[in-house]
Amino acid sequence: MSTTLDTTFAALSDPTRRAILAMLLEDDMAVTDVAEPFAMSLAAISKHLTILTRAGLISQEKRGRVKWCKLEPDALRDATIWMQGFGQFEAVNLDAFERFLEEELGR
Template identity: 75%
Template structure:
């Protein structure tokens, strides 16, 4: 369990990855569409997507010649339960979390 939490929190520590998660709240996206708003190479975005995939926060699948990214909705449940154990947070409010992630989106 600790390794899984480490991966999730490490992935969430980066603002680019949080912005990517916010984008994926809306719908599945092709990797090239995920990369569009960022001023970095497709290779750099792919590395960020790899971290998110390894942490289980997103999944990626190839459809034809296009690789698509999808948010895994239950991915943060374990982290939420862990944080609740400290009594510092209530249950994960997905509306609040969505607002937080939306605030992380880069200016277009």
Template identity: 85%
Template sequence: MTHDLDQVFAALADPTRRAILTMLLEDDMAVTDVAEPFEMSLAAISKHLTILTRAGLIAQEKRGRVKWCKLEPDAMRTASVWMQGFGQFEPVNLDAFERFLALELDGDGQSDTPER
């Protein structure tokens, strides 16, 4: 499992690969469509896709003459479960944080922010 997590985090370390994953959240995409918004060669995009595939974050399949990319959420889920084990990555209650800041900034404990 450690090797798998290493590959997932290494793949996620690159902003181009994170952008590709975000694009694939919408739907499967042809490799040429994945490459379109980036200012780099198709060969460079293919290298990024290979890293994402090896990490298990995406799958690639050939349909006719076109290679398609599909998001594979299981590898991301494994990384998420691992991070949640530390307890530091729980969702932040932004409403409570906003109330706390309002009280702290007001100084006398009275907030101008209406309760929600």
């Protein structure tokens, strides 16, 4: 579980990746739509998406010619269980996580 937690927290450590997760809370998105609001290349966004996918936080699926990204809602389960072990964190739910991300991004 330690490797999984390391991968999850490493993926969450980057503000661009957290912003991508916040966007995917709304709905599945094509990779090009994910990339649109960022001032970086599609290749750079693809690297971020690969990290999120390896961490299990999102999945990617090719539909025709378009690659789609989907948030994996159970991906934070191990991290949540680990944080609960400290007794000061409540279970993470997607609504609270969305509010957290919106505050982080200043929306």
